[in-house]
Amino acid sequence: xxxxxxxxxxxxxxxxxxxxxxxxxxxxxxxxxxxxxxxxxxxxxxxxxxxxxxxxxxxxxxxxxxxxxxxxxxxxxxxxxxxxxxxxxxxxxxxxxxxxxxxxxxxxxxxxxxxxxxxxxxxxxxxxxxxxxxxxxxxxxxxxxxxxxxxxxxxxxxxxxxxxxxxxxxxxxxxxxxxxxxxxxxxxxxxxxxxxxxxxxxxxxxxxxxxxxxxxxx
Numbered sequence: 001x002x003x004x005x006x007x008x009x010x011x012x013x014x015x016x017x018x019x020x021x022x023x024x025x026x027x028x029x030x031x032x033x034x035x036x037x038x039x040x041x042x043x044x045x046x047x048x049x050x051x052x053x054x055x056x057x058x059x060x061x062x063x064x065x066x067x068x069x070x071x072x073x074x075x076x077x078x079x080x081x082x083x084x085x086x087x088x089x090x091x092x093x094x095x096x097x098x099x100x101x102x103x104x105x106x107x108x109x110x111x112x113x114x115x116x117x118x119x120x121x122x123x124x125x126x127x128x129x130x131x132x133x134x135x136x137x138x139x140x141x142x143x144x145x146x147x148x149x150x151x152x153x154x155x156x157x158x159x160x161x162x163x164x165x166x167x168x169x170x171x172x173x174x175x176x177x178x179x180x181x182x183x184x185x186x187x188x189x190x191x192x193x194x195x196x197x198x199x200x201x202x203x204x205x206x207x208x209x210x211x212x213x214x215x216x217x218x
Contacts, residue, residue, distance in 0.1 A: 013138045014105035019162040020142040021133070025150045025178055026167030031200030032146055034216050035165055036112075040144065044080075046109035048099050050092060051082035055114060058082040064091060068098055076104040089126065092119035097128035103139035111136065111143045117152040125156035133160040151177040164211075167202040168192055182211040 026032045042057055049056045060082045061067050067083045085091050099111055125133055133156050136143055145157045151173045166178050175186045182189065182205050192201040198218060205211040
């Protein structure tokens with residue numbers, strides 16, 4: 001009688017996976033949500049969001065304890081959840097550590113971090129958030145980091161994103177910060193023709209390629 005063949009466990013890390021992280025910058029009403037709906041499947045099996053303003057159409061928990069319990073229960077399996085708690089650096093750091101612990105190369109996961117300027121600092125990222133930014137590619141995750149105030153967000157996520165999306169901004173400081181990142185002048189960055197309920201325009205840059213202007217029509 002043949003012995004059953006034992007399958008090797010799938011490795012949690014795969015260094016060959018592509019960098020897919022994206023940074024999404026824009027003022028309120030600039031089209032960030034429209035771009036996210038275009039690029040992210042909110043019905044996928046594994047999607048986790050830091051969602052202090054309840055923006056995302058996902059099942060929701062409202063305490064760190066409930067989120068931690070769910071993460072431990074789901075592990076590397078199906079998980080679809082937004083966390084809405086007080087946006088403190090401590091809560092965000094704990095969230096990042098829990099999320100990275102269930103990332104797996106064989107189980108891709110979408111990770112949304114909304115308004116990161118509220119919970120990160122301009123300099124180096126906090127330990128757990130920084131680790132996830134730097135390593136999540138190899139563990140099957142894609143971070144979509146969102147903010148209205150890029151000049152106040154940590155620099156680690158800027159260096160660990162492949163896609164940078166910039167819509168209309170609300171301050172000269174924000175335009176200056178993103179002009180350098182997109183290799184555009186502030187005048188070019190401002191040249192967006194947004195028509196309420198009809199279209200939004202934005203700049204997008206992939207890696208080191210030149211930024212291009214694109215349009216979403218409604």
